[in-house]
Amino acid sequence: MTETTSTSSTKTDSCATPFSTANRRPDGQDHYTISEVVAFTGLTAHTLRWYERIGLMPHVDRSHTGQRRYSNRDLDWLDLVGKLRLTGMPVADMVRYAELVREGDHTYGERFELLKTTREDVLARIAELQDTLAVLDRKINFYADAGQAPASERSR
Amino acid sequence: MTETTSTSSTKTDSCATPFSTANRRPDGQDHYTISEVVAFTGLTAHTLRWYERIGLMPHVDRSHTGQRRYSNRDLDWLDLVGKLRLTGMPVADMVRYAELVREGDHTYGERFELLKTTREDVLARIAELQDTLAVLDRKINFYADAGQAPASERSR
DNA sequence: TAGGACCTTGGAGTGCACTCCAAGCAAGCG
DNA sequence: CGCTTGCTTGGAGTGCACTCCAAGGTCCTA
Numbered sequence: 462m463t464e465t466t467s468t469s470s471t472k473t474d475s476c477a478t479p480f481s482t483a484n485r486r487p488d489g490q491d492h493y494t495i496s497e498v499v500a501f502t503g504l505t506a507h508t509l510r511w512y513e514r515i516g517l518m519p520h521v522d523r524s525h526t527g528q529r530r531y532s533n534r535d536l537d538w539l540d541l542v543g544k545l546r547l548t549g550m551p552v553a554d555m556v557r558y559a560e561l562v563r564e565g566d567h568t569y570g571e572r573f574e575l576l577k578t579t580r581e582d583v584l585a586r587i588a589e590l591q592d593t594l595a596v597l598d599r600k601i602n603f604y605a606d607a608g609q610a611p612a613s614e615r616s617r
Numbered sequence: 618m619t620e621t622t623s624t625s626s627t628k629t630d631s632c633a634t635p636f637s638t639a640n641r642r643p644d645g646q647d648h649y650t651i652s653e654v655v656a657f658t659g660l661t662a663h664t665l666r667w668y669e670r671i672g673l674m675p676h677v678d679r680s681h682t683g684q685r686r687y688s689n690r691d692l693d694w695l696d697l698v699g700k701l702r703l704t705g706m707p708v709a710d711m712v713r714y715a716e717l718v719r720e721g722d723h724t725y726g727e728r729f730e731l732l733k734t735t736r737e738d739v740l741a742r743i744a745e746l747q748d749t750l751a752v753l754d755r756k757i758n759f760y761a762d763a764g765q766a767p768a769s770e771r772s773r
Numbered sequence: 774t775a776g777g778a779c780c781t782t783g784g785a786g787t788g789c790a791c792t793c794c795a796a797g798c799a800a801g802c803g
Numbered sequence: 804c805g806c807t808t809g810c811t812t813g814g815a816g817t818g819c820a821c822t823c824c825a826a827g828g829t830c831c832t833a
Contacts, residue, residue: 494809494810495809495810496809496810505791505792506809506810507791507792507793508790508791508792510811510812511790511791511792514813524810526798526799526800526810526811527798527799527810527811528799528809528810528811529810529811541752541756544748544749544752544753545749547745547746547748547749548746548749548753551789551790552789552790552791553789569760569763572760573757573760573761576753576756576757576760577757579753580750580753580754580757583746583749583750583753584750586746587743587746587747587750589703590703590704590739590742590743590746591743592700592703593700593701593703593704593739594736594739594740594743596697596700597700597704597732597735597736597739598736600697600732601729601732601733601736604725604728604729604732605729607725650779650780651779651780652779652780661821661822662779662780663821663822663823664820664821664822666781666782667820667821667822670783680829682780682781682828682829682830683780683781683828683829684779684780684781684829684830685780685781707819707820708819708820708821709819
């Protein structure tokens, strides 16, 4: 058995802290192994390495033997990436954002635009979901009523 | 050129009618070809055939030569499927729901549960999105401010 | 009755976001 | 010293939801 595949995090643990500033080590002693980062983020080690390969992570520090040592800054970045991922933003776009950050201050404008676009997408998605919620509720009410009295098949 | 690949519907056409009861033919003359359904739903013909193959559509009526003839009922079903898809429900679950419908009235209870679970998922997703929205807004404000005055790199 | 647009099928291919594998080095412990 | 556990790499594999293809049959209009 290799590589402990995440902590079997099912849908139900959405209340697990968003691994915020809790149980972090102070800046200066912030040298987390990949498995610690797995515990913090809920991502798998595979995914963390993959993020690095595709350029979604700035190159992570290494120990003298070549093992990854993540910093608090890296954790912050992963936190942001996690949020962006929740918005449904494609990985390619997140990589683009990461590139802009690497390129320096002069890309502020472009980053701003990218985030604003994402914001619009999120708003649209929320509206969409609220719309489906209405449909769902109509159907749910139908089945709830039908549970009481026998009804005329095929919903409404 | 074969098989007109959708009406190049970009993200921006979310205001296109959800192909509701508009321009439908009255029950009795409701025999739509696959390309008409493509126009109504925004799905591709490929996808419509695929939905049928995997059991997500009840078997669609055929003309005497074997061509698909969709009914108003089929359109209603596709409307619902579209909504469920927007919730992010996996296709496999939608197929399950379709099976329950085929099995008849005695599956009302199970359908009710399935929809209620979906509803919870949607609510959770909305909450999640609203959370990411807050993060996004903080970042956007940061960049908006930074646009005015030169700032200390690497966001906040 | 000819031409082109449209439709049929099974099966293979695509793109995304992981996910896993094998082979091998490294650190800590009894 | 050997053992276990954890880490490294490039590359291959997976699952989902389509998406496309080839070869052929059908419909409609001039």
